[in-house]
Amino acid sequence: MMLLLQTYPNPIKENPAYSVVKQFFVNQDDTVPKKVVVQKDSPRGIHFRRAGPRQRVYFESDDVNACIVTCGGLCPGLNTVIREIICGLSYMYGVDKVLGIEGGYRGFYARNTIQLTPKSVNDIHKRGGTILSTSRGGHDTLKIVDNIQDRGINQVYIIGGDGTQKGAAAIFEEIRRRRLKVAVAGIPKTIDNDIAVIDKSFGFDTAVEEAQRAINAAHVEAESVENGIGVVKLMGRYSGFIAMYATLASRDVDCCLIPESPFYLEGKGGLYEFIERRLKENGHMVIVVAEGAGQDLIAESMKSMDHEDASGNKLLLDVGLWLSQGIKNYFTSRQKMTINLKYIDPTYMIRAIPSNASDNVYCTLLAQSAVHGAMAGFTGFTVGLVNGRQTYIPFERVTEKRNKVVITDRMWARLLSSTNQPSFLSSKDVEEANKTEEQPKQTSGEVKCLENGST
Numbered sequence: 001m002m003l004l005l006q007t008y009p010n011p012i013k014e015n016p017a018y019s020v021v022k023q024f025f026v027n028q029d030d031t032v033p034k035k036v037v038v039q040k041d042s043p044r045g046i047h048f049r050r051a052g053p054r055q056r057v058y059f060e061s062d063d064v065n066a067c068i069v070t071c072g073g074l075c076p077g078l079n080t081v082i083r084e085i086i087c088g089l090s091y092m093y094g095v096d097k098v099l100g101i102e103g104g105y106r107g108f109y110a111r112n113t114i115q116l117t118p119k120s121v122n123d124i125h126k127r128g129g130t131i132l133s134t135s136r137g138g139h140d141t142l143k144i145v146d147n148i149q150d151r152g153i154n155q156v157y158i159i160g161g162d163g164t165q166k167g168a169a170a171i172f173e174e175i176r177r178r179r180l181k182v183a184v185a186g187i188p189k190t191i192d193n194d195i196a197v198i199d200k201s202f203g204f205d206t207a208v209e210e211a212q213r214a215i216n217a218a219h220v221e222a223e224s225v226e227n228g229i230g231v232v233k234l235m236g237r238y239s240g241f242i243a244m245y246a247t248l249a250s251r252d253v254d255c256c257l258i259p260e261s262p263f264y265l266e267g268k269g270g271l272y273e274f275i276e277r278r279l280k281e282n283g284h285m286v287i288v289v290a291e292g293a294g295q296d297l298i299a300e301s302m303k304s305m306d307h308e309d310a311s312g313n314k315l316l317l318d319v320g321l322w323l324s325q326g327i328k329n330y331f332t333s334r335q336k337m338t339i340n341l342k343y344i345d346p347t348y349m350i351r352a353i354p355s356n357a358s359d360n361v362y363c364t365l366l367a368q369s370a371v372h373g374a375m376a377g378f379t380g381f382t383v384g385l386v387n388g389r390q391t392y393i394p395f396e397r398v399t400e401k402r403n404k405v406v407i408t409d410r411m412w413a414r415l416l417s418s419t420n421q422p423s424f425l426s427s428k429d430v431e432e433a434n435k436t437e438e439q440p441k442q443t444s445g446e447v448k449c450l451e452n453g454s455t
């Protein structure tokens, strides 16, 4: 991340709402450690700049020409972030030129733009989705930066997931290469919670809450019949956080299957044996399965080919249907046991809704932090909560690896002890899981500034 040279007093000083706040401005030297639990004598470790308003800003309000784009899949809270960037720029900094880029990255060169004002976005936080619309694929760095240059845009706010942040990093590098005075700020959006470094992504809590409704329904259906089984499929392509947290929150789930934890169906210690045991003990059970779980098993049984979407993400086979069918076959045809299975697939319902109250507040803080950072002249950063504090994180840090459930960590162990399900892991699997845990590169946490192009 870079910082542009700060030249003007921050106009927030004149704003009656803020001028009375003691220590409103963030000290230039304030940093937030990536790791809060450390051992005595351990090195200082990576720190990130604390987000917030600075005493001096890089841009004069009248000169700001900002744009906002949303990319990737939907997530609760997208409209709140859009709204609060516009309101933050206008109410805190007196900026009134904000352009909405429609339809994701390709919108820079192939779609319309719209002028956004606090009035035009007043109610949008109450709606799911994104008023700017979104897309996958279509990232053409040169065309995008040409467009930014042609329009005289000098602040770019990019809201999106891991792919989007990689795209933002490419735009930032090209802007740097052309020596343009343009701040590039990322706001991390991922319903899967798969973006590294940050504590949690916005919309995640809303999605977990909505998932409870599906799990409750599955439980009610399952416990109301003999040998009832409820199967609920939740989102999570590579990371099983939604399934894990929804399971931990619900307490009605007997088994949670996620992409990070391999499982098997047949034989001793397998899923079918566990289901049979639970049905004998309780008369019913609920299984939550993340959409990316068991993909190897399905591919093997279906001899299918690998397919990708426009952004290069793996297209998944339907694990929910496959699992439901497998369970039915096993018990009905092979065990001659009558079961009553209900499959619930609420996937898109948990991400197409507006954000809940706490996510709304979180979105507001992220948007305001992004605005403060860009106005101060920071660039090439993603704004994010790290150990409970708003920070500016260099793009390379959030894109270097994907956040995944670590199955040798305490949280997964807590889930296993809450559901009392088998871990399906052999000691060799555990050894492998420990080995394959990706180690982050030793880059610094420092962000860049616009003027001199140095770190």
Ligand SMILES: Nc1ncnc2c1ncn2[C@@H]1O[C@H](COP(=O)(O)OP(=O)(O)OP(=O)(O)O)[C@@H](O)[C@H]1O
Binding pocket: 071, 072, 073, 074, 104, 105, 106, 135, 136, 137, 138, 139, 160, 161, 162, 163, 164, 165, 166, 167, 168, 170, 189, 190, 191, 192, 310, 311, 313
């Ligand atoms: N490595 C990359 N370099 C440049 N652009 C990328 C890269 N990966 C993805 N993108 C672009 O970023 C945009 C969004 O990517 P993607 O569809 O993977 O969603 P995402 O941001 O990861 O969000 P989600 O959480 O929904 O997966 C797309 O327009 C895609 O072309």
Ligand SMILES: O=P(O)(O)OC[C@H]1O[C@](O)(CO)[C@@H](O)[C@@H]1O
Binding pocket: 072, 073, 074, 161, 191, 192, 235, 236, 237, 291, 309, 351
């Ligand atoms: O159907 P779409 O829009 O590609 O989105 C599906 C994907 O988006 C996500 O919600 C986020 O990547 C994944 O969990 C899911 O696989």
Ligand SMILES: [Mg+2]
Binding pocket: 072, 161, 162, 163
């Ligand atoms: Mg992604």
